[in-house]
Each structure stands twice: as C-alpha cells, then as structure tokens.
Amino acid sequence: MTLKLGVPSKGRLMEKTFDWFGARGIQLARSGSDREYAGVVEGIEGVALVLLSAGEIPRELAAGRIHLGVTGTDLVHEKLPLWEQSVEVVAELGFGQADLILAVPQAWTDVDTLHDLDAAAAAFRLEHGHRLRIATKYHRLVREFLRDAGVADYALVDSQGATEGTVANETAEAIADITSTGETLTANHLKILSDGLMLRSQATLWKSRVAPMDADERKCLDDLLERLG
C-alpha cells in the first residue's frame, strides 16, 4: 500500500514544493513528458505522488483520497467548511504567501473601514437601485467575513480572474482577492481597507484526518513526518 501525497500539478507552486521536499532529502519529480501528470518519489519508500490542481487538493484531502497534500491556506478555508475537522497543518512551507483582502477605489476618500463600506453600500443601493457589488472567487470566506463584520447591502459577483479589472469595467464596485505585493491593486487604482485583511495565506502541507491508513502506511507517514520535521 502507498501513502498518497498530493502536489500542485504545475507552475511555481509545484517547483517550490519539489524544492522544499528536495531540501529534506526527498526527491519529487514529474515522470515522462511535460504533459503527463504522473510523478515519481525518490528517497523514501511507500510514498506515491499525485499531481492535482491546487484547487482540488482540499477536496481530495477531505474525502480521504490522499493522505497528504500541498495547497494554500486560502483554498482550504474557502472550500472546506469546518476544515479543522477534516485536515490539519503539518508544516507551513514559507512560500506562496498571499493575503486575501478587500479593496475599493483609491478615490473613495470617504471609505477607510468596513463600517464606511457598510454605510457607502446602503447609500449606493438607494442611488443605483442595486446592491454594491464585490467581485471575488472566495465566496464563502468573503460572506462570512462580511457577516461577522455586520456589512449589509452588498452582493458578491463571481470573478475567476483579472478581478482587479472588474471595478474599472463597472461590473463591480469593490473586490476581494488574493494579493502578494499589492502592485496590481495600485495599478488598478484600488486600495485595501484598513481592516480589510481577511486571511493570510501561504503554501502549506496538510494531513488528512479522515484518510484510512493501514499499519504500513501509518509507519510510512511517521517516517516521512520525522524526515520533514
């Protein structure tokens, strides 16, 4: 039997993950051609590499189809309700840092806090006949954050990419998105609300709490965690 380790299947996140494991004596690599999503693991017995989209790794961990997985805090919190019950943090990997933030146009000099946003949203709805729109792909996190803050009269609109551009295109009035440096925000004339930080995210190695394990797999996991520790 093998212990299954889920890793993002492409890009910087994959390469950095390979480097992180490599620095701990475990070589991860894609096998075959660039287009083939299969992987090999060297340096430890009994571990299989499963290459997946970063967005699918939370679901696979929660379903117990993989034992370990690397993905961002943001994706785990967004996709798994009660995530503490299905996964736990093994290690924060120190890369892929990004903050989930709420941003509005810089020219909104009257809006600095969530309280201001709520008041502006109420007035906006009266003036425009619809709710103030916030573009995001993190629907659950944003909704919970705004509910806890008591912000009303907003609507979420789905944006799976180029979210910062939605305001200039007038398909949204504000955005909630991941940012690492804030440069894209500035370039699109947006500013982060002073209390608009929802979540600090980074690439994290997670362990499934629900994946079944036999004695061999459990021993393999213990060995692996010791090597990584």
Place this chain on the structure above:
Amino acid sequence: MSTRAETNAKAAFLRAGFEAHGAQTVEPPILQPADTLLDLYGEDIRARAYVTSDAARGEQMLRPDFTVPVVQMHMENGADPARYTYAGEVFRRQERDPSRTSEYVQVGYEVFEREDPAASDAEVFALIADALGDLPVRAVTGDIGVLMAVVNGLKTSDLRKNALMRHIWRPRRFRALLDRYSGQMPASPTREALLAGSVTSDAPLVGARRQHEIDARIQALKADAGTAPIPARDVDLIDALLDISAPLPDALSRLHDLSVDLPEIIPAVARVAARKDALAARGVEVETLLFEANHGRTSMEYYDGFVFGFRARDRADLPPLATGGRYDALTRRLGRGREIPAVGGVMRPDVMLELEGKP
C-alpha cells in the same frame, strides 16, 4: 429518526388541523426566482439557500421557507382577510455545520387580517401551542416592534436612527453603532483627517460609484460629527429593554416603567399588553409565558412585531419545534404599494416525532 412517510403523515395531520380552522391550503413551487429573495435578504440568503439555474429562467432557489412565496401569492390575488396553511420541504444550505439537516418538512399557518392584530397574534400562537399538545416544550415570545419604537424615539438625527434601524437584526453591528453614536468610541485618526479635509486622492475615480456620492457621504459625515452624542441615559434605556427576560406580566410592568422615560414606546407597549389579553382569552397560560426583548433578532430579517419560538424543554440539541412572528413590513416590500398586517408560524413535524419517540 422518523421515516419520511411518518413525517409526511404527521405534516398532513397538522395541516388538516389548520384547515379545520378555516385555512386555505396552498402549494407554492419549490423553485423560487432568486432575485426576489436576494433583493430581500442580500448575500446572507446565498449562505442559507441552494441556488440553481438554467439558461431560460436564470437563477432559481430551492425555497428556503414558505413565507415569501405565500406573501407574494396573497399580494397578487388573495382574499382579504385570508388564512393559509401549507406543508412541504424547505431547503437550507449548511455551510458551517454539515451535521445539520439541509432538507426538512415545515407545516405553516399564516393570517392576513387587518382587524385586531393582537387577536391574530394570539390565534397563531394558540393554534400552534395546541398542535404541539402535551409535548414537553417551552415557549419564548418577544416583540421586535418595541426595540424599533425605542430607536425611533431616540432624540438624534434621522441618519443615526436609520442606520440603527437597518441593523436591528445584526445585534453586534447595532451595538457598535450605538457605542459610536453615544460617543463611547472616539473617531479614528483617518476619520478625523477626512473631516478636517486633509484626505485627498490623486487616483482617477474608477467604478460606478460617482464623485457626487463620495461628496454626499463626506457632507453627511461632517453633519454627523456635529450631532450631539446620544445621551448615556438613552443608551441605558436600550440596555434595560434588551435585558428584559421575564414572565410576560413582569416583562410588561418593566416595559411600562421604561415608557415613563420614553413615551414614544407607549403604543408598542400597548400592543404587547393587548396581545397578553388576547392570549389569555385563547386560554394561553400568560402568567408564566416568557418574554425576551432580544428574541428573534438573529433570525431572517422580516419579523417586525410579535415573535415566538417553542423549544423542547430538556433537549437543547433539538432545533425549535415551531417559530413564527408578525411581518407587516414584508407585505409592504412585496406588495408593490399595497400592504396588509400579517402573522404566521411554522412547525417541524420531524422534530415533534423525535421528541414524541423519547418521552
């Protein structure tokens, strides 16, 4: 756990009981247009209701309750007065807690009646109490209308009253606003700078919110900065109101005491008193009936008067067996210029069966 057949049989039995009291049976569709519900509740409804869609009709929701479709139907073509009953599934998304049920049967009774609202309140409450029979339950009542009357009676600007009114159903936000308006929370340095006129931006204005809207809010903030704080005495009155949790006669005497200092709430308190008499006339044991001023503030934001709930006395793990209240404002929102006082309640036959099974 009761089977679906048992639950449906119980639901049919309860609905027949309401029919026997003259209610007309209605069967609203399971799929409801999403825009009405979104317009009423905002994004919060998306966390509670399942959304689906097709290319022709756009977004639809699996009905999260019956009240909204029943009100819409009544405002379209209902008799006046009217009494309705229904039984069927409602669907609730559980984003936080997968162990909570996402589909269950509700049986409801709704009264649209202009004459004697206290009698209608008592009618709904008493019929549901009767239908619960000998089950070991405890009822809690309240009245959102009293808190609304207090807010309306505050000696402060309309802007502040409207903001508080808007957040009646969000107790934490309501409290934060009250702290701010009563001068307990100083303005932030950025707000001070904005009021002093030293916050500017060179950035081009992007998006649909225009400069005149920004200017209007800054004007409003400046005017608000000159508004006297809500006196500590008034904040104490609100606290004294929200603290009330007592048998109805005690609660009522405390409400009477409050109305000495806050005469604006006299009509709302009179409605509570009239309801007590109407409940007593229906045979409800009002001497021990609990009244909590805070009750119903975290539910769906359409109750604006009488609110009530029945819970199992020794089973805190069970959801309420029945809940309800008055929603006059909802008929106004959905009535396109017309309105009618309305009150109703829903029961959970599955929870009743669960409680019956474990005496």
